[in-house]
Amino acid sequence: MRSTRGALCFLAVLGSAAAVAAPPASDTNVQRGAYLVRIMGCNDCHTPMKMGPKGPESDMTRMLTGHPADLKLPPPPDLGKGPWVWTGSGSMTAFAGPWGVSYAINLTPDPETGIGKWTEKMFIDAMRTGRHLGKGRPILPPMPWSGIREATDRDLKAIFAYLRSLPPVKNAIPEPVEPPKAGP
Amino acid sequence: MRPAVALLVAATSLLVAGAAGRPGTVGAPRLLSQTGLYAGHAPGVDPRNLPFTPQYPLWSDGAAKSRWVFIPAGARIDDRDVDAWVVPPGTKFWKEFAFGGRKVETRLIWKTAAGRWIFATYLWNDEQSDAVLAPPEGVPDYVEIGPGKRHTIPGVSDCRNCHEDEHSPLLGFNTLQLSTDRDPLAPHAEPIRPEMVTLRTLLERGLLRPVRKELLESPPRIRSATPRGRALLGYFTSNCGSCHRATGTLALLGLDFSHPESVRDEAAEPGYATTVGRTGKWGIPGAAPGETRRIEPGAPEKSSVRYRMVSRHATTQMPPLGSVVPDQEAIDLLDRWIAEDLPRK
Numbered sequence: 201m202r203s204t205r206g207a208l209c210f211l212a213v214l215g216s217a218a219a220v221a222a223p224p225a226s227d228t229n230v231q232r233g234a235y236l237v238r239i240m241g242c243n244d245c246h247t248p249m250k251m252g253p254k255g256p257e258s259d260m261t262r263m264l265t266g267h268p269a270d271l272k273l274p275p276p277p278d279l280g281k282g283p284w285v286w287t288g289s290g291s292m293t294a295f296a297g298p299w300g301v302s303y304a305i306n307l308t309p310d311p312e313t314g315i316g317k318w319t320e321k322m323f324i325d326a327m328r329t330g331r332h333l334g335k336g337r338p339i340l341p342p343m344p345w346s347g348i349r350e351a352t353d354r355d356l357k358a359i360f361a362y363l364r365s366l367p368p369v370k371n372a373i374p375e376p377v378e379p380p381k382a383g384p
Numbered sequence: 385m386r387p388a389v390a391l392l393v394a395a396t397s398l399l400v401a402g403a404a405g406r407p408g409t410v411g412a413p414r415l416l417s418q419t420g421l422y423a424g425h426a427p428g429v430d431p432r433n434l435p436f437t438p439q440y441p442l443w444s445d446g447a448a449k450s451r452w453v454f455i456p457a458g459a460r461i462d463d464r465d466v467d468a469w470v471v472p473p474g475t476k477f478w479k480e481f482a483f484g485g486r487k488v489e490t491r492l493i494w495k496t497a498a499g500r501w502i503f504a505t506y507l508w509n510d511e512q513s514d515a516v517l518a519p520p521e522g523v524p525d526y527v528e529i530g531p532g533k534r535h536t537i538p539g540v541s542d543c544r545n546c547h548e549d550e551h552s553p554l555l556g557f558n559t560l561q562l563s564t565d566r567d568p569l570a571p572h573a574e575p576i577r578p579e580m581v582t583l584r585t586l587l588e589r590g591l592l593r594p595v596r597k598e599l600l601e602s603p604p605r606i607r608s609a610t611p612r613g614r615a616l617l618g619y620f621t622s623n624c625g626s627c628h629r630a631t632g633t634l635a636l637l638g639l640d641f642s643h644p645e646s647v648r649d650e651a652a653e654p655g656y657a658t659t660v661g662r663t664g665k666w667g668i669p670g671a672a673p674g675e676t677r678r679i680e681p682g683a684p685e686k687s688s689v690r691y692r693m694v695s696r697h698a699t700t701q702m703p704p705l706g707s708v709v710p711d712q713e714a715i716d717l718l719d720r721w722i723a724e725d726l727p728r729k
Contacts, residue, residue: 300699317636325633328541333634335545335627337704375666376699 233362236355237264245304245342248291256292264363265314265371266306267293276301286341295342301377302340310368323360324353340376409520409540412504416490416515419506420454421478426514430454433478434581437574438561440618443711445529447481447488453557453581460593461586466559466645469592473497477557483529489537490515493547501553503543533708542705546626555626559583560618560643565603569615571714606643608650612721617643619714620655623703630654639664639678659689660726666692681726684719693718 237243243258248268250259262268268291276287276296286297293304306314315323318333325334330345332338339345351359413419416426423430433452441449455461459472477493487508494502506515507523522539529535547553555561562583567573576582583599586592606621608614625641627634640654650656659678667676668691680686692702694710701707 300697319633322633325541329545331545331704333636335633335704337700338698340699378669378695378697378699 227361227365229358229361230365231362232355233358233360233365236351236359237362240348240359242307245292246307248293251290256290262369262371264307264366265369266373267291267303267371269313269372269374273301295340297341298379299340299376300379302343303373303376304343305373306369306371307363308366308369308371309364310370313370313372314368315363316368318360320357320360323363324356327351327356337376409502409504409517411496411500411502412492412494412517414517416492416506419478419492419494420476421452421490426512432457433476435577435579436557436562436581437576438556438622439563439566439573440561440570440622441572441574442556442622443572443707443714444481445483445533445535445707445709447483447529447535448485449482450480451556452478455591461591463559463592463596464594466596466599467642469554469558471495471554473499477554479556481535483527483535487512487515488527488535489518491538491543493543493553501548503540503547505537505543507537530709535708536705538706545705555622559599559604559645560606560621562586563604565605567605567615567618569611569717571615571619571711571717604645606653607648608653608656610721610725612717612725613650613656616714616717616721617650617653617655619717623711623714625655627703637664661729664688679722679726682723682728684722687718687722690715690718690722 243264246264246266247258247260248262248265248271249256251257267289271289271291271293273289273294279285279287286295288295295302308314309316311317322334326332326339327345327348329335330339330349348356416422420430421433422428429435429452433454435450435452437451454474454476456472456474459474461472461475462470464470473495474497475495478490480490481488489508490506492502492504492506494504496502505518505522507518507526508515518537520540522542523537525534526537527535547555562581564576564582564584566576581589583603587595587597587600606614606617608617620641621643625643628637628639629635629642630640638658640658642654644654647653660681662678663674663676664678666688667673668686668688671686676686676688677683678687678689684690689702692700693715695701696708696710698704
């Protein structure tokens with residue numbers, strides 16, 4: 201699993217490096233954010249994968265837009281007691297496991313479907329606390345926030361500045377789904 | 385059952401000195417007995433620390449709670465904004481949590497002389513003689529409080545989650561919570577003992593400036609069409625309103641459970657106006673798109689507020705932290721309000 205993820209990360213880094221439009225040269229903060237987003241593998245999950253001639257590759261026309269709203273998924277397979285315990289969609293934007301179903305969110309600054317209404321503080325709080333919007337439900341797997349929380353404020357601010365510099369893309373992400381037997 | 389106190393002390397010292405930029409408890413004494421709560425040793429509380437009890441307590445899985453406030457001699461609380469008191473530097477609040485008759489933790493909120501807020505939690509030792517500063521990350525699943533249910537000690541970021549919005553860090557200590565016009569249906573409310581301070585006694589002792597006589601003549605209360613509505617809207621202010629309000633981080637959700645003192649009727653209460661008959665982004669699992677209302681008069685099962693109060697799954701439960709057991713008393717109250725009191729369209 202780790203090697204596959206590493207390979208996808210590598211592909212995403214290559215793809216994003218080639219396709220990301222260069223931010224204004226004067227804005228070094230945004231440039232650093234773009235660099236961090238590339239090397240931290242944010243595109244791995246937040247940019248949908250598509251099947252290319254050499255295998256799955258990031259669809260950079262949908263860069264960082266999260267799980268495609270038009271990709272309706274059936275219920276995840278029942279994996280029983282394991283040892284396989286989680287699955288992912290081919291787009292690498294939806295994941296099912298003991299926590300339920302989680303979807304990669306839209307990181308573009310669209311005000312209604314992305315992070316357009318987020319403040320810098322909300323973003324930093326979310327990465328520090330592992331809570332959606334900085335103070336809501338837990339951020340769900342496989343989002344690696346527990347590693348990202350170690351980033352400096354400067355780096356998190358740079359990442360947020362970069363994300364806010366992206367063109368807003370309207371793409372409504374489904375809410376996460378509880379595991380089948382979890383209801384109230 | 386509990387981690388050894390010595391281990392916690394070691395962990396605490398490491399974590400307090402931990403990564404820069406991370407929330408910490410720097411400045412908090414190592415022992416609860418060093419914070420000024422006691423006149424010597426527990427349980428003898430220093431008489432300068434004033435006990436109080438909010439009329440709409442936060443649900444904490446049935447914990448028995450005791451609360452005290454210390455206001456420095458000669459200092460006053462600034463109540464010019466009646467909805468957001470400003471306490472003087474040096475003010476301290478303590479809240480003690482007990483389960484099954486044993487003290488488990490005591491939380492401290494301290495506005496230092498420099499005006500900085502310190503949030504800390506202390507873990508009681510087995511002898512119940514003192515408590516030691518918890519690690520700033522908290523202690524997950526610290527103690528069993530029921531079959532399969534364990535109480536988590538909050539981390540500093542959890543404290544700040546609720547107490548550090550720009551509105552006011554004070555949740556259980558304000559005009560509504562200390563009003564002498566007590567709500568008889570408020571879930572889990574405790575009676576006011578003679579030694580406890582209230583809005584009236586704070587005013588009479590001159591601890592509030594400016595003096596607002598109108599608060600004595602007409603003690604704050606939530607005005608609702610029904611007693612259950614009053615109790616629930618009050619319950620929402622303390623259990624939901626620290627995060628869900630018109631200002632602050634989650635304002636973008638358009639969900640507001642605050643209670644401005646200026647509101648004089650139920651329909652204008654934010655907890656009513658933003659929920660009853662209103663559609664939110666979140667839908668009850670399995671419901672048809674658009675079928676869920678935050679509160680649907682006559683239909684508790686279609687009300688997302690109820691669903692999330694009942695849920696204790698991490699994805700959906702509300703509040704998202706601080707509780708592993710649903711508040712059945714409040715849920716029952718909500719069910720009857722929705723089913724019997726709210727007018728159906």
